[in-house]
Amino acid sequence: MENLTECLAVRNLELWYGTFQSLRGISLGILHNRITAIIGPSGCGKSSLLRCFNRMNDLIPGSRVQGEVIFHGRNVYDAGVDPAEVRYRIGMVFQKPNPFPKSVFENVAFGPRVNGITDNLEEVVEQALHRAALWGEVKDRLHKSAMELSGGQQQRLCIARALALEPEVILMDEPCSALDPMATLKIEDLMKSLAAEYTIVIVTHNMQQAGRVSDMAAFMMMEEDRAGVLVEYGPTPQLFTKPRDKRTDDYITGRFG
Amino acid sequence: MPHRGTLKTATGFAISPGRRSRSRLGEAFIHKLLVACALVSILTTVGIVVMLVAQSVGFFRQVSILEFFTGTKWTPLFAPPNFGVLPLVSGTLLTAGIAILVALPVGLASAIYLSEYAREGVRRVLKPFLEILAGIPTVVYGYFALTFITPLLQKVFPSLIIFNALSAGLVMGIMIIPMVSSLSEDAMIAVPRSLRNAAYGLGATRFEVATRVVMPAATSGIVAACILALSRAVGETMIVAIAAGSTPRLTLNPLESIQTMTAYIVQISLGETPHGTVEYYTIFAVGLLLFIMTMLMNLFGQWFVRRYREKY
Numbered sequence: 001m002e003n004l005t006e007c008l009a010v011r012n013l014e015l016w017y018g019t020f021q022s023l024r025g026i027s028l029g030i031l032h033n034r035i036t037a038i039i040g041p042s043g044c045g046k047s048s049l050l051r052c053f054n055r056m057n058d059l060i061p062g063s064r065v066q067g068e069v070i071f072h073g074r075n076v077y078d079a080g081v082d083p084a085e086v087r088y089r090i091g092m093v094f095q096k097p098n099p100f101p102k103s104v105f106e107n108v109a110f111g112p113r114v115n116g117i118t119d120n121l122e123e124v125v126e127q128a129l130h131r132a133a134l135w136g137e138v139k140d141r142l143h144k145s146a147m148e149l150s151g152g153q154q155q156r157l158c159i160a161r162a163l164a165l166e167p168e169v170i171l172m173d174e175p176c177s178a179l180d181p182m183a184t185l186k187i188e189d190l191m192k193s194l195a196a197e198y199t200i201v202i203v204t205h206n207m208q209q210a211g212r213v214s215d216m217a218a219f220m221m222m223e224e225d226r227a228g229v230l231v232e233y234g235p236t237p238q239l240f241t242k243p244r245d246k247r248t249d250d251y252i253t254g255r256f257g
Numbered sequence: 258m259p260h261r262g263t264l265k266t267a268t269g270f271a272i273s274p275g276r277r278s279r280s281r282l283g284e285a286f287i288h289k290l291l292v293a294c295a296l297v298s299i300l301t302t303v304g305i306v307v308m309l310v311a312q313s314v315g316f317f318r319q320v321s322i323l324e325f326f327t328g329t330k331w332t333p334l335f336a337p338p339n340f341g342v343l344p345l346v347s348g349t350l351l352t353a354g355i356a357i358l359v360a361l362p363v364g365l366a367s368a369i370y371l372s373e374y375a376r377e378g379v380r381r382v383l384k385p386f387l388e389i390l391a392g393i394p395t396v397v398y399g400y401f402a403l404t405f406i407t408p409l410l411q412k413v414f415p416s417l418i419i420f421n422a423l424s425a426g427l428v429m430g431i432m433i434i435p436m437v438s439s440l441s442e443d444a445m446i447a448v449p450r451s452l453r454n455a456a457y458g459l460g461a462t463r464f465e466v467a468t469r470v471v472m473p474a475a476t477s478g479i480v481a482a483c484i485l486a487l488s489r490a491v492g493e494t495m496i497v498a499i500a501a502g503s504t505p506r507l508t509l510n511p512l513e514s515i516q517t518m519t520a521y522i523v524q525i526s527l528g529e530t531p532h533g534t535v536e537y538y539t540i541f542a543v544g545l546l547l548f549i550m551t552m553l554m555n556l557f558g559q560w561f562v563r564r565y566r567e568k569y
Contacts, residue, residue, distance in 0.1 A: 059457055061376060088460025098451040101474055111459035114469065158455070165459060 007032045007169060007199045008053060008090075013067035015048055017060065022048045024227040026067070028218055030169070035191060035200045037214035037236065039207060041251070044220045045228020046203045047095075050171050053201065054090040055083040071169075088115050090169040091162030096178045097154035099146035099161075104129075104138050107146045107157055111165040124164055132160035133190050152183025156190065163194075170194065172202040176209065188213050207252060211240055219248045309548060312541035319535045325542065331505035331521075333536045344505035345543060348422065348515035349550075352497055353490040355426025355511055356433055360486055363430075364437025365472075365479070371438070372445040373467040384439065391435040399499030402428035407500065414512055420502030423511035429496050433486040440485065444478020445471050477562040484558035488551040494519040518547045 006029035015023035023045045030036050030053075038046045048057065055076060057063045068075040076086045088111065099107050108125040117124065125142075129135040134156040138149070146157055155175060162170055172191070176184040191200055191213050204210050210217055217236040220228050232239060232248045243249045317325070320340045328341020367387065371380050407424040411417045448471045456470045472479065494517075502514030503524055516524075522540045530536045 054458065056454065056458065059454070084457075084460045084462050087458055092454075092458035094451060094454060094458070096451060098449075098455045100452060100455065100470060110456070110461075110469070114456075114459065114461045114465045161455075161459065 005032050006030065007071070008201075009068075009070040010049075010052075011068040011070065013049070013052060013065070013069065015045070015052060015057065015066075016062075016064045018062040021225065021227040023052070024223070024229050026228075026230050028230060028233045030199060030201055031216060032199055033195055033197070034215040035195050035202060035213050036216040036218065037210035038201065038203045038218045038220060039205070039210050039251075040220035040228075040231075041222070042205065043226070044222045046220050047173050048228065049220070050092075050173055050201060050203045053169070053171055054087045054092055056087070056092065058083055088165050089167055090171060091165060091167035093155070093158050093162055093170065093172045093175045095174045097151055097158055099149070099154050099157050101145065101147055103143045104146050104149070104157060105142040108160050108164045111161060115165065128160040128164035129157075131163050131194070132156045133186065133193075134160055150183070152179050152186060155179060155183070155187060159187075159190065159194075163198075167198070169199045169201065172200065174203055174205065177205070184209070207240075211236060219243075219245075219251065221247060221251075306548070309541055309545040312538055313545045316535060316538035316542040319538075320542075329507045331516075333539045334530075338536070340539065341507075342518075342543060342546060344507040345516060345518045345521055346546075347507050347509060348497075348501070348505065349491055349517040349519070349547075351422050351509055351511060351515060352426040352429060352501055352517055353487060353493075355423060356429035356490040356493075357483065357487050359427055359430025360433045360437045360490075361483060364434045364482075364486070365441060367434070367438040368441035368445055368479075369467045369472070371442045373463060373471060384442070387435050388439055389435075390432070391439075393432075395432065395493065395495035396499070398428050398432050399425075399496045402496055402500035417512055418502075418514055420500060420504075420514045421512055422501050422515045425497045425499075425501035426511060428500065429490050429493055432493070432496065433489055436486040436489060437482050440482030441475070441479045444475035444482065447478070448474045477564075477566045480565070481558050481562045484554050484561070488554045488558075491551055491554070492519060492547065494523055498523045518543050522547075 008030040010026055010028050010030075013023055013026040014021065026049060038049060040046050051057045052065060052069060053076075057065065065077055069077060071086070071090070074081065076083075100110060102110070105125055108128050109121050112118070112121060112124055126135065126139075129138060134153060137153060138157075141148075146154065149157060155178075159170070159175075176187050179187065188209065191202070194200060195215075202210075202214065214236045216234070217239045218233040219231045219239065221231050223229055232243060232245045234244075239248065240252055243252065324340055325342050327343070328339055329343055330339035330341050331344045332339045371384060375383060402424045403419070406428055407417070407419055407421065410421075410424055410427075417423070445467075452470055452474060453466050456466045461469065497517040498520040501517060501520060503516050503520060504514045505516040505521065506513060508515065522543055525537070525540045
């Protein structure tokens with residue numbers, strides 16, 4: 001395996017929403033150009049952890065973070081770091097497709113526009129749509145509303161929208177949970193092809209999906225007080241066939257969750 | 258136990274026809290009562306329109322429609338009288354225009370603050386507070402304009418006369434701010450969280466999220482709010498009657514004394530113009546025109562909302 005450097009390093013991360021502790025003592029390294037899956041039962045904090053990577057939790061009133069998320073040698077939670085910049089270098093795709101009620105073109109152009117990239121916008125948009133495997137389906141309706149696309153197309157549009165900013169990391173929060181199996185398959189194929197250029201972190205409750213697409217897998221669970229902890233983290237094949245922790249074994253063999 | 262249950266059911270069935278017919282009677286009565294209540298407002302509107310049109314016919318028998326709409330002088334009480342309504346229309350549009358120029362930016366800014374910046378606790382306190390502005394009697398606003406704003410403005414424009422369009426327009430603007438802000442904020446807060454997250458996730462700042470995602474998605478609601486506020490300003494009477502003067506003048510100069518359509522109607526209604534004269538009929542013609550203007554605005558607003566409602 002070449003190029004096994006860490007792209008994001010999480011160290012002793014703790015997250016609170018008000019007085020409720022959502023994450024405790026999370027440490028892991030996300031590898032460059034790999035697909036990392038975060039799995040675990042509902043409510044174990046997988047999505048919360050994902051949202052820590054690009055500081056999306058900042059938007060939730062009462063949230064508080066301790067510990068570090070190191071990206072390019074710098075803690076993204078340092079005082080001088082602009083969260084908007086973090087979010088533009090670490091893109092995000094959400095659970096439900098959430099295109100803006102604008103045209104297909106304007107959806108993809110949104111990120112470049114707010115970040116001051118206005119040269120060759122058409123080229124940027126076309127490239128992003130190509131990479132998201134959507135160009136062929138939308139090239140004749142670029143200026144029609146994105147709301148007219150199918151759910152799967154909308155989700156690929158959201159991926160294109162993130163890609164238009166040339167992020168280094170793409171965070172995906174259960175990106176297929178609102179899609180049918182065919183659309184899901186397309187997104188999974190897309191993720192695999194994107195992994196050549198991007199680092200991808202995906203949260204999924206679907207273990208088959210984690211098994212199909214990911215190189216690395218992290219298994220999370222809730223402790224008694226409902227705080228999420230990282231139980232086990234390692235290469236996906238190993239985690240699925242030879243888990244070191246009994247709780248991981250119980251989960252993947254379907255004994256709970 | 259099962260036996261008792263059966264008995265109970267049997268008794269229930271025995272008495273049920275009487276009970277049901279009584280409740281049906283009551284239901285029918287309530288239905289009629291509700292319809293009657295709904296009819297009150299519909300019939301009132303119809304009655305007003307019929308009266309306005311009927312009385313206006315009396316006016317237009319004596320004054321040509323052409324003169325009414327193209328004449329530039331409104332002096333129905335002078336000899337010879339002039340019946341050009343344009344000065345009243347210009348006075349109305351001038352004050353309403355000033356009002357919306359004040360209310361639109363301030364109202365939208367407050368709406369953005371409330372929906373995108375303010376913490377939940379702050380929002381819950383501030384919004385009702387802002388809405389109190391809407392509950393102040395307009396006569397208070399009128400004297401606020403005349404005795405506070407006008408003297409203030411006279412420090413800036415020393416030649417400003419005491420009754421002027423500017424002062425009345427500004428205060429009317431303050432009056433309609435809550436309408437613009439509250440309705441716009443309702444429209445903005447209804448924009449789904451997921452769209453904001455999408456924009457934040459692309460590195461947008463709070464202000465960019467508000468102006469490039471939330472406001473466009475809420476456009477139809479915001480425009481509806483503005484049109485409602487504008488038609489409120491066009492129909493507003495007390496403030497302009499007190500502070501804007503009673504000099505019908507075809508001008509768009511806010512520093513001059515003018516008269517609005519509503520203020521004219523008040524003046525004639527309170528005066529000693531004999532019923533049945535053409536001078537008396539003028540108020541119905543002006544009233545009808547005012548009604549048509551606000552109705553067109555509201556229709557446009559409804560059309561706009563339907564046409565541009567964004568699906569999200």
